[in-house]
Amino acid sequence: MLVYVIRRLSQSLVVVAVMAALVFVGVYAIGNPIDMMVSPDATPAEMQAAMERLGLDEPLWKQFFVFIGNMLQGDMGTSFVHNEPALELILQRLPATMELAACAMLIATLVGVPLGVIAGLRSEGPTGKTIMAGSIFGFSLPNFWQGLMLIMLFAVILGWLPAGGRGETAPLFGVQISFLTVDGLTHLLLPAINVALYKTALVIRLARAGTREVMMMDYVKFARAKGLHPRRVILVHMLKNILIPVVTVLGLELGNVIAFAVVTETVFAWPGMGKLLIDSIVNLDRPVVVAYLMLTVLVFILINFLVDLAYSALDPRVRLTESKG
Amino acid sequence: MSEATEIHPGEVHIGDVDEVAETAYAPKAEPPVTRFWREFRQSPVAVLGLAVVVVITLAAVFAPFITPQNPYDLAQLSILEGRLPPMSQSMDGMTYWLGTDDQGRDMLSAIIYGLRISLGIGAMSTFIAVLIGGSLGLLAAYYGGRIESLIMRVVDLQLSFPAILVALILLAVLGRGVDKVLIALVIVQWAYYARTIRGQALVERRKEYIEAARCLALSDRRIVFRHLLPNCLPPVIVVGTVQVANAIALEATLSFLGVGVPITEPSLGLLISNGYGYMLSGDYWISFFPGIALVIAVVSLNLVGDQLRDVLNPRLQR
Numbered sequence: 001m002l003v004y005v006i007r008r009l010s011q012s013l014v015v016v017a018v019m020a021a022l023v024f025v026g027v028y029a030i031g032n033p034i035d036m037m038v039s040p041d042a043t044p045a046e047m048q049a050a051m052e053r054l055g056l057d058e059p060l061w062k063q064f065f066v067f068i069g070n071m072l073q074g075d076m077g078t079s080f081v082h083n084e085p086a087l088e089l090i091l092q093r094l095p096a097t098m099e100l101a102a103c104a105m106l107i108a109t110l111v112g113v114p115l116g117v118i119a120g121l122r123s124e125g126p127t128g129k130t131i132m133a134g135s136i137f138g139f140s141l142p143n144f145w146q147g148l149m150l151i152m153l154f155a156v157i158l159g160w161l162p163a164g165g166r167g168e169t170a171p172l173f174g175v176q177i178s179f180l181t182v183d184g185l186t187h188l189l190l191p192a193i194n195v196a197l198y199k200t201a202l203v204i205r206l207a208r209a210g211t212r213e214v215m216m217m218d219y220v221k222f223a224r225a226k227g228l229h230p231r232r233v234i235l236v237h238m239l240k241n242i243l244i245p246v247v248t249v250l251g252l253e254l255g256n257v258i259a260f261a262v263v264t265e266t267v268f269a270w271p272g273m274g275k276l277l278i279d280s281i282v283n284l285d286r287p288v289v290v291a292y293l294m295l296t297v298l299v300f301i302l303i304n305f306l307v308d309l310a311y312s313a314l315d316p317r318v319r320l321t322e323s324k325g
Numbered sequence: 326m327s328e329a330t331e332i333h334p335g336e337v338h339i340g341d342v343d344e345v346a347e348t349a350y351a352p353k354a355e356p357p358v359t360r361f362w363r364e365f366r367q368s369p370v371a372v373l374g375l376a377v378v379v380v381i382t383l384a385a386v387f388a389p390f391i392t393p394q395n396p397y398d399l400a401q402l403s404i405l406e407g408r409l410p411p412m413s414q415s416m417d418g419m420t421y422w423l424g425t426d427d428q429g430r431d432m433l434s435a436i437i438y439g440l441r442i443s444l445g446i447g448a449m450s451t452f453i454a455v456l457i458g459g460s461l462g463l464l465a466a467y468y469g470g471r472i473e474s475l476i477m478r479v480v481d482l483q484l485s486f487p488a489i490l491v492a493l494i495l496l497a498v499l500g501r502g503v504d505k506v507l508i509a510l511v512i513v514q515w516a517y518y519a520r521t522i523r524g525q526a527l528v529e530r531r532k533e534y535i536e537a538a539r540c541l542a543l544s545d546r547r548i549v550f551r552h553l554l555p556n557c558l559p560p561v562i563v564v565g566t567v568q569v570a571n572a573i574a575l576e577a578t579l580s581f582l583g584v585g586v587p588i589t590e591p592s593l594g595l596l597i598s599n600g601y602g603y604m605l606s607g608d609y610w611i612s613f614f615p616g617i618a619l620v621i622a623v624v625s626l627n628l629v630g631d632q633l634r635d636v637l638n639p640r641l642q643r
Contacts, residue, residue: 015482018482136627139627140570140574140623140624140627141620141623141624142574142577142620142623143578144577144581144582145577145597145616145619145620148601148604148612148616149616151604151605152604152609152613155605156604156607156609163605255486255487259486259489260487260489262489262490262493262582263489263582266581266582277493278493278582278583278584281493281497281584282583282584286497289494289497293494296490300485300486304485
């Protein structure tokens with residue numbers, strides 16, 4: 001197991017280095033770094049000062065090490081708009097996005113797994129076909145449009161839920177969370193459903209495919225032949241094996257949820273990282289964009305790493321083949 | 326029933342006698358196009374989807390001739406007729422079937438012009454991405470070795486990040502514009518084709534006809550382009566059809582977020598974004614109808630793509 005962890009970890013570090021180099025090339029070599037790092041309305045004297053401060057008069061390879069050095073110390077520049085360190089700004093918005101992502105994952109799992117198992121058990125019947133037809137809509141309709149329709153239906157026409165914002169928050173371990181207040185929950189519900197729709201469709205497909213595969217297995221046939229109650233066969237014998245692919249894909253999807261939260265957060269004016277990114281792109285607040293990019297890359301690589309570890313713990317065959325090769 | 330055993334088991338439906346008879350007694354040398362169409366039309370939903378795709382493509386191509394108004398000719402717009410609900414009459418007797426936006430623009434005309442931009446960007450970006458990704462995938466599969474591992478590493482790396490994130494970052498660096506959206510969509514998509522075509526080429530490469538071509542001492546170029554490539558195309562066509570839909574949806578999303586096309590060339594996504602503010606005050610149509618047009622385009626392309634996958638890939642036939 002240790003060998004596997006070390007191998008995977010070194011692979012991840014290589015990817016981090018490659019991404020850092022790409023970001024460096026994108027920002028410093030292709031774009032004009034002064035435009036990226038200094039406010040567009042700075043005077044020539046200010047620009048010169050900034051160039052020296054940022055070390056832009058140094059050769060490119062030296063700049064690369066400065067860039068990496070600053071990043072390792074968590075210094076990713078200062079936002080022009082908010083005049084705060086970019087990293088801090090993003091970290092302040094992190095809880096809101098994480099809360100949204102966690103709720104969406106919860107909804108996707110709680111709704112998707114049962115529906116998928118039912119669709120798998122009755123794949124030829126009308127129930128299964130209806131569930132699958134519904135999941136196609138979750139896949140093919142653009143996410144932001146689903147969000148707009150949710151707002152139109154529940155906020156404008158029915159007036160049940162608020163159309164945007166985060167609502168009242170309550171502190172939990174020093175972090176402001178909407179989950180704990182009624183007002184916050186009503187604000188959270190629509191965006192969370194919006195993020196969850198696509199994931200639910202995905203979970204339904206995975207659970208259905210898993211169910212159909214597992215149903216044919218000898219141990220399930222044996223459990224049935226033994227005269228176990230169908231509920232026990234499904235919940236104890238089948239569910240565990242259905243959940244393996246679901247867990248992997250959902251873990252990988254956590255990164256996607258954070259990325260797609262950009263869309264939902266903009267539609268619902270949810271004050272998370274994604275909305276910050278869009279605002280920063282529109283306002284040309286580039287240090288924040290760069291910091292967001294690097295942070296997201298790190299999160300993605302971390303998630304991929306953890307999912308692989310979890311997967312190898314659940315299914316030892318992966319570990320064995322990997323360490324041989 | 327010796328004929329029946331020859332046909333693919335997936336095509337036999339119990340009780341569907343006509344079907345079996347038609348398949349069993351079909352002439353041996355049925356042209357591929359006929360066979361393709363016979364299998365394609367077995368799903369009425371997919372045929373409907375195809376019809377819709379054809380209609381919206383024609384509407385987009387001939388937009389200037391069929392729209393009641395040129396939505397970007399300011400002389401034809403009257404701001405006094407702004408935000409009229411659907412079915413209202415204009416002062417010169419024209420009917421605004423889908424209402425008008427805040428500048429008095431006929432929504433139906435704006436949607437058809439928007440469809441033109443959305444479909445254009447979707448199709449164009451997919452086409453370029455197929456060319457680039459396909460060539461690289463083919464290169465990787467045919468030569469193998471270092472070239473292959475380099476190309477496939479880049480593909481893996483890129484596919485580990487979600488498309489929307491890659492596109493957003495590219496547009497943050499490049500700025501707004503139709504050409505920039507096109508570049509971003511090509512970069513986002515090429516990796517799918519590289520992977521698809523490589524996978525297929527690796528399978529095809531080991532088949533006997535390639536070996537035969539090698540024995541005839543044909544040039545590498547001839548083998549790759551005349552023998553290998555045509556046999557790798559079916560999965561690319563399938564991925565491509567679905568990808569056009571995805572590209573259209575992604576472009577709409579980017580434009581909705583305000584980082585996509587400029588306001589001078591409003592695609593469906595930008596129309597939706599422009600109407601979004603009015604939706605909360607109850608003027609739903611400015612945002613709603615472009616959204617419906619977008620959904621119709623995306624869903625019908627997906628339906629066609631799904632059926633193409635079933636027809637072109639014998640392993641997936643149920």
